[in-house]
Amino acid sequence: MQKFDLPKLGADGLILEGIVTTRNKDGSVNISPMGPIVDASISQFVFRPYRTSTTYKNLKRTGGGVFHITDDVVLFAQAALGQPEPLPQLEGLVLTDTCRWYAFEIDSLDDSQQRTLITAHTVDQSRNRDFFGFNRAKHAVLEAAILATRVDLLPAAEIFAELERLKVPLEKTASSAELRAFGFLRDHIELALAQQSIDAS
Numbered sequence: 001m002q003k004f005d006l007p008k009l010g011a012d013g014l015i016l017e018g019i020v021t022t023r024n025k026d027g028s029v030n031i032s033p034m035g036p037i038v039d040a041s042i043s044q045f046v047f048r049p050y051r052t053s054t055t056y057k058n059l060k061r062t063g064g065g066v067f068h069i070t071d072d073v074v075l076f077a078q079a080a081l082g083q084p085e086p087l088p089q090l091e092g093l094v095l096t097d098t099c100r101w102y103a104f105e106i107d108s109l110d111d112s113q114q115r116t117l118i119t120a121h122t123v124d125q126s127r128n129r130d131f132f133g134f135n136r137a138k139h140a141v142l143e144a145a146i147l148a149t150r151v152d153l154l155p156a157a158e159i160f161a162e163l164e165r166l167k168v169p170l171e172k173t174a175s176s177a178e179l180r181a182f183g184f185l186r187d188h189i190e191l192a193l194a195q196q197s198i199d200a201s
Contacts, residue, residue, distance in 0.1 A: 022065040
């Protein structure tokens with residue numbers, strides 16, 4: 001299968017984990033974690049959503065969305081498993097309790113493969129509040145949220161081993177919020193893997 005030649009977005013291009021909001025057909029807001037490639041100024045994006053995802057369908061239909069930088073790992077965890085409940089406070093597509101946001105418009109969209117390639121540029125941006133700072137437990141929850149979205153792609157043994165590794169920084173540095181977020185991510189992963197085992201038997 002042919003692979004995309006991914007843009008590098010300069011020497012400083014990297015993957016930045018955040019939350020993307022897009023507009024659903026019924027006018028409601030879809031909230032989804034996503035790690036696009038961005039340039040150093042966060043003025044250009046490369047998104048890789050799957051064609052089956054709501055984010056891809058909304059981006060193709062509307063031509064844009066909002067990318068948020070946040071230190072709220074509970075929001076990451078909830079968004080990884082589906083629409084957060086209760087819905088976070090919004091002003092249009094902007095999540096108001098995030099640290100920074102970047103409204104973007106699509107420049108190109110290639111959906112010839114199951115995992116699409118979408119390039120975009122920033123058209124507006126603003127800062128809501130300070131970033132809390134680096135914390136090992138927050139990063140562990142973020143990694144667990146990514147695992148939760150890949151239970152259909154990774155071997156169960158690898159997932160469980162990674163969850164055990166992530167427990168170490170959580171036990172040392174987490175607040176109740178990080179422990180709660182990790183707990184429902186772990187429960188979701190264990191339930192999904194158990195269902196896979198039943199379906200395979």
